[in-house]
Every structure is written in C-alpha cells, then in structure tokens.
Amino acid sequence: MTLNPPPSQQTPHSPRRIPNRRVLIVGNYCHDVLIQNGSIVAETLGGAASFISNVLDSSSVSCELVSKVGHDFRYEVTHSPIVVPEKETTVFEAYFDLGIDGIGHADRVLKRVSACDPILPSDIPDSRFDFGMAVGVGGEILPETLEKMVEICDVVAVDIQALIRDFDPVDGAVKLVDLKESGFFHILHRIGFLKASSDEALFMDVEQMKQLCCVVVTNGEKGCRIYHKDDEMTVPPFLAKQVDPTGAGDSFLGGLVVGLVEGLSVPDAALLGNLFGSITVEHIGQPKFDLMMLQRVKDEVQKRKKQCNLSSSHKNDHNEFHERLSPARFSCVDSQLQPKLLVNGHSCDR
Numbered sequence: 333m334t335l336n337p338p339p340s341q342q343t344p345h346s347p348r349r350i351p352n353r354r355v356l357i358v359g360n361y362c363h364d365v366l367i368q369n370g371s372i373v374a375e376t377l378g379g380a381a382s383f384i385s386n387v388l389d390s391s392s393v394s395c396e397l398v399s400k401v402g403h404d405f406r407y408e409v410t411h412s413p414i415v416v417p418e419k420e421t422t423v424f425e426a427y428f429d430l431g432i433d434g435i436g437h438a439d440r441v442l443k444r445v446s447a448c449d450p451i452l453p454s455d456i457p458d459s460r461f462d463f464g465m466a467v468g469v470g471g472e473i474l475p476e477t478l479e480k481m482v483e484i485c486d487v488v489a490v491d492i493q494a495l496i497r498d499f500d501p502v503d504g505a506v507k508l509v510d511l512k513e514s515g516f517f518h519i520l521h522r523i524g525f526l527k528a529s530s531d532e533a534l535f536m537d538v539e540q541m542k543q544l545c546c547v548v549v550t551n552g553e554k555g556c557r558i559y560h561k562d563d564e565m566t567v568p569p570f571l572a573k574q575v576d577p578t579g580a581g582d583s584f585l586g587g588l589v590v591g592l593v594e595g596l597s598v599p600d601a602a603l604l605g606n607l608f609g610s611i612t613v614e615h616i617g618q619p620k621f622d623l624m625m626l627q628r629v630k631d632e633v634q635k636r637k638k639q640c641n642l643s644s645s646h647k648n649d650h651n652e653f654h655e656r657l658s659p660a661r662f663s664c665v666d667s668q669l670q671p672k673l674l675v676n677g678h679s680c681d682r
C-alpha cells in the first residue's frame with residue numbers, strides 16, 4: 333500500500349521566494365473542567381491546539397498558533413493567544429458519569445458552557461506554511477477561516493470536530509451534524525487529511541471522503557485506520573493504562589503531523605500519532621513527554637527514514653517500526669502517579 337501525503341495544494345502561481353514556515357495551528361485554547369459524581373475532579377488547559385502544540389514543541393517541530401481566549405484565561409502557554417478582553421475563554425465541562433449517548437459510543441458527555449470569539453481569516457498570518465491544522469473545539473473555525481488556511485498552507489489537516497459540532501442553546505451539550513450539512517463540505521476537496529474519531533466518523537461518508545483526501549479514523553485502544561482512494565489499512569496501537577481520554581485525538585493528530593513533517597509515510601506517521609495518543613490517555617490534562625522517550629523516538633524516526641530510502645520493501649511494513657518504537661514508549665512510565673478518572677472509558681493494562 334502506498335499511502336503518501338497528498339500532493340501539494342499550493343497553486344502554481346504562488347511566489348515562493350521566502351521559505352515556508354513549518355506548521356500553522358488554528359483553534360482556540362479552552363478551560364477543561366472534568367466532572368465525576370457531581371464533583372470537579374480536575375480543571376486543566378484544553379483545546380486541541382494546546383495538546384497539538386505540546387506534541388510539536390516537544391518534538392522540536394516549529395509551529396505558529398492562532399487561538400483566541402478571554403480576559404479570564406488562566407494558563408501560561410508557549411504560544412500566546414489573542415486575548416479578547418470583553419469575552420470569556422471557551423469552557424468545556426466533561427461529564428464522565430452521565431452515561432453514554434444514544435449511539436452508545438461516547439466515553440464522556442461534553443458541554444460547551446462558554447465560547448470565545450471565532451478565528452477570522454484576518455487573524456491568520458499571510459505567510460506560507462508547509463502544514464496547516466484546523467483544530468477548533470467550540471465552533472471557532474468558520475468556512476472562510478478554513479478557506480484562508482487551504483490558500484496559505486501546502487497541506488491542511490482538519491479535525492472533523494472543528495466542523496461538525498453544534499451546541500445546545502440551553503446547556504451547551506455538544507451535538508454532531510452530518511459533514512455534508514456542516515457548511516464546510518465545498519472546501520474539503522482542498523484539504524490533505526481529515527481526522528475523525530470512530531464516533532465522529534458516523535457523521536461522514538468515509539467512502540466519499542477518502543476520494544477527496546486521506547481520512548484517518550482513530551479508535552481508542554484499537555489504534556487507527558487510514559483510508560485514501562482505494563487503499564486502506566489499520567495502524568496498530570500502543571498499550572496504555574487509560575486515566576483520561578481527553579486530548580488523545582489531538583495528540584494523535586500532533587504525532588501524525590510530526591511524522592509527516594519528518595518525511596515519514598502516512599502509515600508510519602500515523603504510528604507516531606498512536607504513540608502520542610497512547611501517552612496522552614495516561615495523564616489528566618497536558619502530558620509532559622519524557623525527554624529520553626522523545627530522543628529515542630527521534631532516533632527511531634531517523635533510522636526508519638534511512639531504512640525506507642535504502643529498501644522499498646520496508647516502506648509499508650510498519651510492524652517493524654511499531655516494535656522499535658514500543659520500548660521507547662515504555663521508557664516513560666509515570667501513569668501510576670495519576671488518579672484513575674474514568675468509569676466509561678476503556679482501560680487497557682500492559
């Protein structure tokens with residue numbers, strides 16, 4: 333199988349005198365409140381953009397982040413957000429014991445209880461980027477925002493949650509709408525990657541979308557599946573002791589883009605995504621990646637690239653890469669220190 337990054341989306345006319353900047357991340361930071369049995373268990377920095385930039389920064393991939401927060405934003409972050417003084421920061425409450433939704437899949441019930449402003453095209457720099465990541469959480473990405481991103485980025489990766497979330501006007505409960513009804517459908521033939529969780533994938537036609545871009549469906553402890561044109565494959569997971577699933581999909585997407593920026597094939601990059609996703613579920617809030625683990629992963633990525641250059645037969649055998657990454661992943665063992673949060677989440681022992 334040859335799942336390689338889709339061709340550049342750059343128009344033939346765009347001048348390239350200045351080298352591209354690497355990665356542009358667009359999506360609001362938020363405050364996450366984790367609630368169980370009526371009590372607040374934790375309050376953490378959230379927003380897909382925060383989890384993704386954590387993975388990129390830890391992997392030394394330079395990125396620029398566009399995010400809006402309100403006057404009450406309470407975290408110190410490496411990439412400063414735009415502060416909208418008259419607004420409050422987006423807040424999500426995640427209930428881990430309200431039962432699962434009607435479809436029986438979700439591991440938590442999410443409510444957006446406050447929403448900061450949307451990100452407008454004018455908030456986004458006019459430079460060019462190798463990768464753009466449209467990773468809204470609370471409806472802050474508008475169709476015109478995504479349009480600007482596909483114009484200035486060679487490849488855009490989109491988290492479907494940025495496109496299909498709708499919010500109950502009374503309690504802010506997150507509902508999903510079909511991708512075709514989202515108002516973004518007409519732009520999707522211009523994106524490179526669409527990432528969805530298995531719950532969200534029910535709201536799109538994968539058969540149709542895989543003709544337009546590379547579709548990656550994450551499936552918790554089972555890893556992920558990639559679809560592109562007539563190719564599809566499962567990319568195996570890494571074992572983890574799940575404590576809190578929040579941010580797993582975001583860290584996955586961060587790892588995928590790190591792999592793509594490093595020049596790995598899509599399945600190998602997705603394996604890096606699985607690795608970062610699996611570490612994230614072992615933490616409440618932002619994971620702090622172990623430096624030794626990061627170095628070992630970097631070394632393995634470089635070896636993998638050399639190996640793939642030398643022999644085309646290695647290109648699609650990601651099992652070998654998986655085996656090499658596994659010990660690196662387990663050099664970072666601190667999950668025992670974390671209280672276990674979940675009732676409905678699936679945990680998986682090593």
Ligand SMILES: Nc1ncnc2c1ncn2[C@@H]1O[C@H](COP(=O)(O)OP(=O)(O)OP(=O)(O)O)[C@@H](O)[C@H]1O
Nearest residue numbers: 529550551552553555572577579580581606609610
């Ligand atoms: N329990 C687990 N064990 C091992 N790996 C996991 C586990 N949960 C998640 N992962 C890894 O993280 C990736 C993303 O997880 P998941 O499919 O739960 O995303 P998600 O539902 O979008 O997450 P979230 O919305 O909480 O950010 C998976 O594809 C997998 O590689």
Ligand SMILES: O[C@H]1[C@H](O)[C@@H](O)[C@H](O)[C@@H](O)[C@H]1O
Nearest residue numbers: 364378379380424469579582
């Ligand atoms: O911080 C989290 C995280 O970014 C999740 O990906 C998103 O689904 C939630 O809405 C958000 O609160």
